[in-house]
Amino acid sequence: MRFTRRGFMAAAGLTIGAGATTIAATRESGPDTRDPPPKAEAPPATEPSPDFTRFASGDEWDNVRRQFTFSPDMVHLSALLLAAHPEPVRQAIEAYRRALDTDPTQYVHENNDRLRDASMSAAARYLGVETKQVALTESTTMGLALVYHGLKLKPGQEILVSEQDYYVTHEATRLAARRTGALIRRLSLFPDIGEVTADAMVGRIVENINDKTRAVALTYVHSSTGLKMPVRQIADRIVEINKKRDEADHVLLSVDGVHGFANQDITMESLGCDFFVAGCHKWLFGPRGTGIVVAGKRGFKDVLPTIPSFTDGASWAAWQKGRDAPDTIQTGWGLMPGGFKAFEHQWALAEAFKFHETIGKQKVAARTAELATRLKEGMGAIEKLRLITPNPPELSAGIVSFDIEDMSPNAVVRKLRERRIIASVAPYARPHVRLTPAITNTPAEIDYALEELGKIKADPPKSVSKRS
Ligand SMILES: Cc1ncc(COP(=O)(O)O)c(C=O)c1O
Structure with a gap:
């Protein structure tokens, strides 16, 4: 899995003298824009932005990940919504x-x-x-x-x-x-x-x-x-x-x-x-x-x-x-x-x-299944979480949907974003939260998402002040 700009440019037959202009990182804009959940509070400004490059895979998948310009301070688990472009696509465009x-x-x-x-x-x-x-x-x-x-x-x-x-x-x-x-x-x-x-x-x-x-x-x-x-x-x-x-x-x-x-x-x-x-x-x-x-x-x-x-x-x-x-x-x-x-x-x-x-269709499918399975298995240990997606690989792919007891899907997405995890909700009559591992993710990111999922709790009901 080696990607070089030159190799891709040559393969594309691009002969024009385009410089290697890097386009600014496209930040995942969150859940389906047709039903956006309320905006999350930004994490406190006093905390330095984390650098999730520590979640690297430590293997050849890191080479795939390097082709993207995802913001490194978020765990991007909503690739299903709208694609970020990898380097060869960005360069060709x-x-x-x-x-x-x-x-x-x-x-x-x-x-x-x-x-x-x-x-x-x-x-x-x-x-x-x-x-x-x-x-x-x-x-x-x-x-x-x-x-x-x-x-x-x-x-x-x-x-x-x-x-x-x-x-x-x-x-x-x-x-x-x-x-x-x-x-x-x-x-x-x-x-x-x-x-x-x-x-x-x-x-x-x-x-x-x-x-x-x-x-x-x-x-x-x-x-x-x-x-x-x-x-x-x-x-x-x-x-x-x-x-x-x-x-x-x-x-x-x-x-x-x-x-x-x-x-x-x-x-x-x-x-x-x-x-x-x-x-x-x-x-x-x-x-x-x-x-x-x-x-x-x-x-x-x-x-x-x-x-x-x-x-x-x-x-x-x-x-x-x-x-x-x-x-x-x-x-x-x-x-x-x-x-x-x-x-x-x-x-x-x-x-x-x-x-x-270049990666290989079979490898892409196996990686997606590996990460989705890891996520689903880990979810089994989280109290109050109800997995919606069927477990067997013949009945599931990369979308992992779930509910958390007593919380609306949008509230869960908001809480996850506060913890720097990007999840999404689709605008169905009966919505669920989705995390969608892709070839841009790593097992360490899945483990981080599971750890943080285990911590989220519904907000306590707001107290209503009585008028005297
Ligand atoms: C099942 C399904 N089909 C189609 C679409 C729309 O895809 P597109 O944006 O490519 O039209 C979506 C989500 O946006 C979807 O979930």
Whole structure:
């Protein structure tokens, strides 16, 4: 795991004379900004800032960690929210930005193909598919909206979703149904997460698929509970169901994969779904404002574009000849939203994939599991803490969710921040606290978090002064 700026720059083919400008450290801004907890008190000014570099791993993982500019006085355990950029990504963005600022017209003209030749092909390599199976987006949200709004749905057909999915899947499918006359069927995956099993969830899903079901919309790793879905088992059952259906009515499996992407050792083949959608600005530590939609073996024939593509030659050619573009999208180019972009971010995405591949997908997954398991095991000894995330690795990934008796999740996040630990809460109806170990963390940080978690207590109730 050796990262040198030169090696990465050369691999990226960056020939412009960009200096090694260091961008100021991006400080994790805390929990989901759509539901921010009250601001924490700053730790007392009299105390010197601690330097958590003492929590180094003492092994090759320290080299990975050195690629980031996280503030050293905090333990960053919310990498799932919004990525910090590692050195190679930072350098590539900076180099492209400088070049674009010099002559945007010429530089875009000469480099536009990097979207396909660098970024899409890197995503394709990473997930074991062909480049044409990938579309670049700007977020998971945009990708899911493109898939569900674009789905060729007939009135009366159904999209099956689960109660436990995230806001974006619920909203994108709801809006798509409203426009097309399709229906949404919602099921609960389990009555009690403490007793959840893969077989029971697969059974629930399969028994809710009927003749009208056109798509099953699921989330790979749930951002509320950290539950990992048995996507492959579900896909296998859907293959069986589809054997008895007309090709045009096949049930499609679409997955919001963002919280299993770049922390699980997966390919499209291993997942078996028809659409895998993820943001690249979370666990991949890719440029902020990047994401992907990846199609399985069926390709993109079941969706129509929602936003005019700038990169699909067939659409341009049809328009120039005064004709309609073909109804079937042949490649990811067709689904990919057009418009000029933050090209420095879209192009630098290739560096994020290389960064992970240099470490090794399998190693990243094993490290994430090692740290998450250490955290979950340690939590078992903390009184008043109720672990929400299932223990078995086949039902969990890097998100560790929990509650603390008598404290709201936001109060726990605030208390942890006072102790210099960055946790988060997602804006679900039933929120939980999340700590999310990633490849940027160390076992010593997990132990520190556990020690501090054991100390936090609810504030005593405020005394109400009685008027005499
Ligand atoms: C499950 C899930 N999907 C999608 C998103 C949104 O991701 P993005 O910011 O890439 O749209 C989040 C969280 O922000 C999430 O938890």
